[in-house]
Amino acid sequence: MSKYLPKLSELKKEFDEKPSVLKGDYSPREWWNLPVEFRDGNWCFPAKPEVLDDLGFANPRKWAATDEDWQLPSGWQKTISDGLHSRLRKYRSLKLFLDACVRCGACADKCHFFLGTGDPKNMPVVRAELLRSVYRNDFPLVEKILKGFSGSRKLTEEVVKEWHMYFHQCTECRRCSVFCPFGIDTAEITIMVRELLNLIGVNNNWILGPVSNCNRTGNHLGIEPHTFVQNINSLAEDIEDLTGVTVEPTFNRKGAEVLFITPSGDVFGDPGVYTMMGYLLLFHHIGLDYTISTYASEGGNFGLFTSNDMMKKLNAKMYHEAKRLGVKWILGGECGHMWRVVHQYMNTMNGPADFLEQPVSPITGTRFSNAAATKMVHIAEFTADLIHHNKLKLDPKRNDHLRTTFHDSCNVARGMGMFEEPRYVLRNVCNSFHEMPENTIREKTFCCGSGSGLNAEEYMDIRMRGGFPRAHAVRYVKERHKVDSLVTICAIDRASLPPLMRYWNPGVSVYGLHELVGNALVMQGEKKRTTDLRENDMAGFEDGGDDEE
Amino acid sequence: MNYSMSTEWAYIIDANRDVIIGQWLDCSLALFPEKMGYDTPVADALAEALGTLLTGLGKEDQRFMDALDDITRILAVQNFPPSRAISIFFEPKAMFREIMKRSNVAESLTQKVQTEFSSRIDELVLQAFDSYMQHREKIAQLKVEEGSRRMFMALRRAEA
Numbered sequence: 001m002s003k004y005l006p007k008l009s010e011l012k013k014e015f016d017e018k019p020s021v022l023k024g025d026y027s028p029r030e031w032w033n034l035p036v037e038f039r040d041g042n043w044c045f046p047a048k049p050e051v052l053d054d055l056g057f058a059n060p061r062k063w064a065a066t067d068e069d070w071q072l073p074s075g076w077q078k079t080i081s082d083g084l085h086s087r088l089r090k091y092r093s094l095k096l097f098l099d100a101c102v103r104c105g106a107c108a109d110k111c112h113f114f115l116g117t118g119d120p121k122n123m124p125v126v127r128a129e130l131l132r133s134v135y136r137n138d139f140p141l142v143e144k145i146l147k148g149f150s151g152s153r154k155l156t157e158e159v160v161k162e163w164h165m166y167f168h169q170c171t172e173c174r175r176c177s178v179f180c181p182f183g184i185d186t187a188e189i190t191i192m193v194r195e196l197l198n199l200i201g202v203n204n205n206w207i208l209g210p211v212s213n214c215n216r217t218g219n220h221l222g223i224e225p226h227t228f229v230q231n232i233n234s235l236a237e238d239i240e241d242l243t244g245v246t247v248e249p250t251f252n253r254k255g256a257e258v259l260f261i262t263p264s265g266d267v268f269g270d271p272g273v274y275t276m277m278g279y280l281l282l283f284h285h286i287g288l289d290y291t292i293s294t295y296a297s298e299g300g301n302f303g304l305f306t307s308n309d310m311m312k313k314l315n316a317k318m319y320h321e322a323k324r325l326g327v328k329w330i331l332g333g334e335c336g337h338m339w340r341v342v343h344q345y346m347n348t349m350n351g352p353a354d355f356l357e358q359p360v361s362p363i364t365g366t367r368f369s370n371a372a373a374t375k376m377v378h379i380a381e382f383t384a385d386l387i388h389h390n391k392l393k394l395d396p397k398r399n400d401h402l403r404t405t406f407h408d409s410c411n412v413a414r415g416m417g418m419f420e421e422p423r424y425v426l427r428n429v430c431n432s433f434h435e436m437p438e439n440t441i442r443e444k445t446f447c448c449g450s451g452s453g454l455n456a457e458e459y460m461d462i463r464m465r466g467g468f469p470r471a472h473a474v475r476y477v478k479e480r481h482k483v484d485s486l487v488t489i490c491a492i493d494r495a496s497l498p499p500l501m502r503y504w505n506p507g508v509s510v511y512g513l514h515e516l517v518g519n520a521l522v523m524q525g526e527k528k529r530t531t532d533l534r535e536n537d538m539a540g541f542e543d544g545g546d547d548e549e
Numbered sequence: 550m551n552y553s554m555s556t557e558w559a560y561i562i563d564a565n566r567d568v569i570i571g572q573w574l575d576c577s578l579a580l581f582p583e584k585m586g587y588d589t590p591v592a593d594a595l596a597e598a599l600g601t602l603l604t605g606l607g608k609e610d611q612r613f614m615d616a617l618d619d620i621t622r623i624l625a626v627q628n629f630p631p632s633r634a635i636s637i638f639f640e641p642k643a644m645f646r647e648i649m650k651r652s653n654v655a656e657s658l659t660q661k662v663q664t665e666f667s668s669r670i671d672e673l674v675l676q677a678f679d680s681y682m683q684h685r686e687k688i689a690q691l692k693v694e695e696g697s698r699r700m701f702m703a704l705r706r707a708e709a
Contacts, residue, residue, distance in 0.1 A: 115590055460692055495698070
């Protein structure tokens with residue numbers, strides 16, 4: 001059994017002795033008086049002191065959320081209050097979101113964490129209220145006078161604990177904001193609270209560990225350049241074994257036309273590496289003049305889950321490398337929050353990138369005017385354009401062993417409005433594709449439950465709960481259409497959906513879109529292919545079977 | 550659907566199916582924090598599985614086992630202790646007793662049927678416990694697998 005699990009006898013004793021909502025012990029109390037209780041399994045490990053030291057972040061110490069005393073720094077209330085005040089001045093959106101909400105409740109049942117747990121504090125409106133109640137205590141004058149009546153409360157250590165719990169049960173997926181009549185983006189409130197918590201050293205190692213690694217070597221795992229190169233070359237060798245084709249990726253090559261940046265999960269993790277093999281095959285197929293940077297070796301940016309300044313710092317390497325290498329534009333791989341940062345913030349944060357050109361596909365001549373500002377094109381758009389212009393030789397039958405559905409990644413769907421391109425690519429590279437129910441896809445897509453740095457293994461129970469609505473929708477197509485493959489365009493999804501599927505829908509595997517592209521590409525000079533990139537047998541391509549023309 | 554009812558209690562369950570499922574779902578949702586509504590995916594999944602479970606109580610086919618797995622799979626990752634989770638499988642005993650009280654079946658027969666049903670439910674609880682534990686083991690296993698998947702290339706190089 002896992003060492004994180006409490007013993008049954010402990011749980012029973014605890015339930016009998018402690019007051020509980022289940023026993024009706026809190027019925028006359030205000031919602032915020034309900035206790036917040038950390039127990040192993042419902043909190044992410046805090047950042048290690050050395051990680052905070054490396055980053056120069058506040059209050060490095062050894063602590064656990066289950067501790068009575070969180071060792072907050074002296075004057076922490078003032079730090080938070082000043083921090084909130086300065087952010088209200090800096091971000092007009094935050095003030096607007098705190099003031100504008102009328103508590104209509106349209107968002108309430110849209111959150112996957114609320115649907116998976118039934119906990120009222122996971123309703124986006126109440127989650128935001130956790131901050132709003134403190135904001136009202138200190139800020140607008142009228143409400144300051146009307147204390148109590150306006151639902152305000154003092155900032156106490158209990159509030160900090162509550163923030164830590166519930167702002168880490170939000171994946172910043174923004175599904176709630178789709179339904180808000182005022183367009184309030186609750187994700188932005190979560191972003192702000194996490195930023196405030198970082199000021200007093202209340203944090204998450206699964207976020208800050210990768211941030212520190214990125215800060216040092218450029219990527220989440222802290223892999224150094226030679227290992228990064230060896231890994232990709234090792235995947236190139238796999239490609240040669242499987243297809244007989246030699247792909248030759250280059251690294252840090254000055255004067256290449258395109259710089260390719262993808263999440264490092266595609267270079268190190270299973271099943272991301274198969275997606276990487278798909279990219280390499282695609283680039284070889286079209287003869288793209290591209291290079292990969294060992295410094296901008298990470299598309300993901302956990303700074304987004306930490307602070308605005310850290311996000312900006314970690315993002316800067318993309319333009320730095322593009323400039324140093326003298327490329328014309330940047331092509332970005334399959335990732336979720338990377339695209340939120342690139343699409344919504346990069347240009348104003350680290351731009352303008354006037355040393356780059358507006359991206360033009362060297363193969364089709366298509367001008368990507370949508371990327372005129374950022375100079376960075378999403379690979380699904382790039383590939384969809386290639387297919388549209390009939391530039392790829394594809395055999396979708398090579399994916400006949402897979403029955404697919406498509407999971408819209410929150411940030412790509414809601415963060416940049418991309419719905420059709422990946423579907424267009426998917427329909428062209430495989431013959432069996434079935435959509436999940438309408439209210440669980442496109443802009444209403446359900447999060448994987450592990451986004452925004454909650455993908456920690458000690459957090460598995462909560463991730464399984466939060467991911468339940470997504471898994472339930474997959475189950476629907478699994479039962480009706482025998483779907484066995486969940487295709488996605490996000491590296492966090494590729495890491496977090498496999499356990500989610502193994503738990504809720506055994507038998508469903510997770511694939512990156514370009515892995516399927518790689519399977520379907522008919523390469524010049526290739527040998528007879530009988531297996532896909534995972535070395536699983538393809539249907540109808542056995543020896544003596546129906547080979548491609 | 551064609552299945553044979555092997556015992557008296559199975560007939561009684563079948564005749565009162567909707568009432569029992571309704572009450573059983575109420576008890577199950579009461580485990581969750583107060584806002585777990587009837588129109589959530591969790592309630593939807595529970596209602597479907599509880600129905601299948603009740604239908605299969607007398608014959609224990611694969612569908613019955615799958616439904617049991619579906620219910621415990623939900624329960625095994627919640628914020629309440631295992632004892633609370635498993636408690637819902639005892640609930641049909643009380644419901645059955647109420648139904649028998651309202652019926653005009655002879656006292657001697659009532660006793661016999663209730664004892665039989667009670668044993669079946671005890672057995673169900675043990676089956677549910679096995680199933681619940683399988684899911685907890687799965688969670689532990691997923692944690693290990695996730696670590697290896699994340700370090701896939703490093704492990705591959707180490708093995709090479």
